[in-house]
Amino acid sequence: MSSGSTPPSNVQQTAPPPAPPPENIAPVDTPQGSVGPTSAEPEVTAFDITVRAPTAVRDMLEKHLELQRYRAVTDLDEAEIERLIVLAERNVRNLVGTLGFFSPDIRITREGGVNERPVIVVAVEPGQATVIGPVALSFAGDIADSADSDATAQRGNIERDWRLPTGQPFTQDGWSSAKTQALRQLVARRYPAGRLAGSLADVDAPNHTASLRVDLDSGPLYRLGPMQVSGVERYDPVLVPRLARLNQGEVYDLNRLVEAQLRLASSGYFDSAYVFINPENDPLAVPVQVQVREARLQKIILGVGVTTDSGPRASVEHTHLRVPGIGWRATTKLQLEKKSPFAQTEWTSIPDEANWRWGVLGRVERINDEELITQAQRLRFGRSQIGDRIDRNIYLQYDRASVKGAGLADNSASATGDGSALTANYVWTGRYFDTLPFPSRGYALGIELGAGTTLGQDRQPFTRTVGRWLGIKPLESGRIAMRAEAGAVLAKDTANIPATQLFRTGGDNTVRGYGYRDIGIALANGVIGPGRYLAVGSVEWQRPITLRGRSSEFEHTLFVDAGAVADKAQDLRPSFGIGTGVRWRSPIGPLQIDLAYGLKVKQARLHISVGFVF
CATH class of the missing domain: 3.10.20.310 (membrane protein fhac)
Structure with a gap:
C-alpha cells in the first residue's frame, strides 16, 4: 500500500x-418494529x-x-x-x-x-x-494438480470469467462480487469443498491503481456415491433413482443435482424434492441425499379457458398415480368445448433404467370446423422417452374417422378423410433453447415418421412424414422468431386415409388471420377438406415494451404467417396473414393476443392463446 x-x-x-x-x-435508533414517524407526527x-x-x-x-x-x-x-x-x-x-x-x-x-x-x-x-492493475488468480488442490482436461477447462473458465479485469474501475462491491463469482464457479462442479484461501487488493492511491490477488483452493475431486432416499412410502422405491438419473461414480456437478431435483418435482409423483450432498463425506463416493414429499395417490383437476379457435371450454382431469395391480399412472380427461370436445385416457408405466416408459392411449373426439364434422377415434400403444432436451416416441396407432357435412355427397371418402388406418410411428423432438417457457435464443426440431395401411375392403399402404422447426435469434432490440412446418402423406389417390392423418391448417398457432382449420382443399359446394401436403411458415419480431426506460413483462410483436394445403406438392399455394400483437410473461406461460389480417379472405381476426408450444 x-x-x-x-x-x-x-x-x-x-x-x-x-x-x-x-x-x-x-x-438515536428507531425502536424495533417502528416504521418511523406517522403522518400525524411529522x-x-x-x-x-x-x-x-x-x-x-x-x-x-x-x-x-x-x-x-x-x-x-x-x-x-x-x-x-x-x-x-x-x-x-x-x-x-x-x-x-x-x-x-x-x-x-x-x-x-x-x-x-x-x-x-x-x-x-x-x-x-x-x-x-482507481482502475484495476495486475490481476493474479492462483489455484491449489486437485484443480491445480490434475492433468484432467475438465480441470484445465474449469480453471480456464474461472480465469476467463473474472469480473475485474485489468483496466476496469475498482469498487468494493465489484471486488466482493468478483471473488464470490470465482468461488461459485469453483464449487459448482467437481469441487464442492472449494474455498477462498486468500485475497488481497493492493491499492496505490497516488497512481490510482489496484493490484488484485485471489487464491482458490479446490480441495479434492468429488464423485457421486450411492443414493440415499427418504420420504418414499407410497410409490415404487426405484422411481426416485430412475427419475433423478444420477449415476454412481460420475463427477459432482451442481447443475446435474438441480436438474434431478426439477425432474422429481415436476414428475407429478412428488410435491417437493431436495437433492444435495454433504462435502464432509468421502469425496471418492459422496452419498447423494434425496428428500421427497410424496403427492397424493389420486387428484382431480378442474379447468376453464377460452381460445379464439374453439371458444370457451371446461375440463375435468383425474389422475391415479399407481393403479392397483400394475403400478402404472392413469390420466383421464374430459374436455367440453364447441369445436373440438374430446375424452382421453392415457396409462404410462414408471421409467426403466434407460428412461423408457410403456404407454397406452385411447381418445375419442369430435371436430367441428363449421363445414365438416369429424368423429374420430384413436388407440395407441408404444414406448416413450422424455429427456432433458430430446423426446422420443415409438408406437403403433389405430385411427378411425367418420366425416359428415353439407355437400359431401359429391365428394369421395378419400377426399373427405373418411376411413380407418393402422400405422407404425417414430417421433423425435429436440429442444435447444436457453430457457423455457420464455426462450430468448435457441432452436427446436421435430420429426414424425409413419408407415401403415388403410383398413377395410380396399387396403392401401401409405407413409406420413412431418417436419417442424422453430428458431429464435436475439437482436439488438428484441428477437426474431421463425417457424416452419412441412408434411406429406404418400399413397394412391383412391386410398381412404382417415382425416386425423391428413392436414388442414389455420388458427392461433399456425396461420393467424384465418379461422380454425380454414386452410385446406376446396371440395364441391365450397366445403374445405383435408389434404395430403402441408407447408406453414412464420416470421415474428418480438420487441420488449419499456416502461420508464426499463423492460417490462410485456412485448410487442409484428408477424407474417403463411400456410398451404394441397393434394399434390406442386399445387401448394400459400395463404398469407399479417398482424401485430402483445405478449405477457404470465405465471402460467406466455399469453399471446394477436390481431391478424388474412390477405386471402380479406378479414381481420383476434387470436388469443396461452403457453409455449412446440
Missing part, C-alpha cells in the same frame, strides 16, 4: 471503524444535510452517511454540531473509497445563521477513479 492511501474494507488493510459520536451524544430533526457530489457518490453518501443518524438528536448545540462535522470527514472518505476514489477532495461546512436551522453541506470532488 502506498503511503497516503486510505483503502476500503476487504483490501490490504482494514478500514477504520466509523467515527464515534461526540461526547454526551448518543445516536419527523423532527436537528439539522438538514445537503450532499454535493457526482450522482453515484451522492447516492452512496445520502444512504450511508453517519451524520444521518444524529439528525434525530434535537438538543444539539453549536459546538456539538461542529464536532460532528469534524468527525464526519473520515466517514465520508471511507465511503467514497468503497467506490474506488482514494484521493477525494472533501469539504464539510455548516450553512445558516446562529438562529437559523443548520444545514450541513457535504461537498465531494472524488478525483480520479
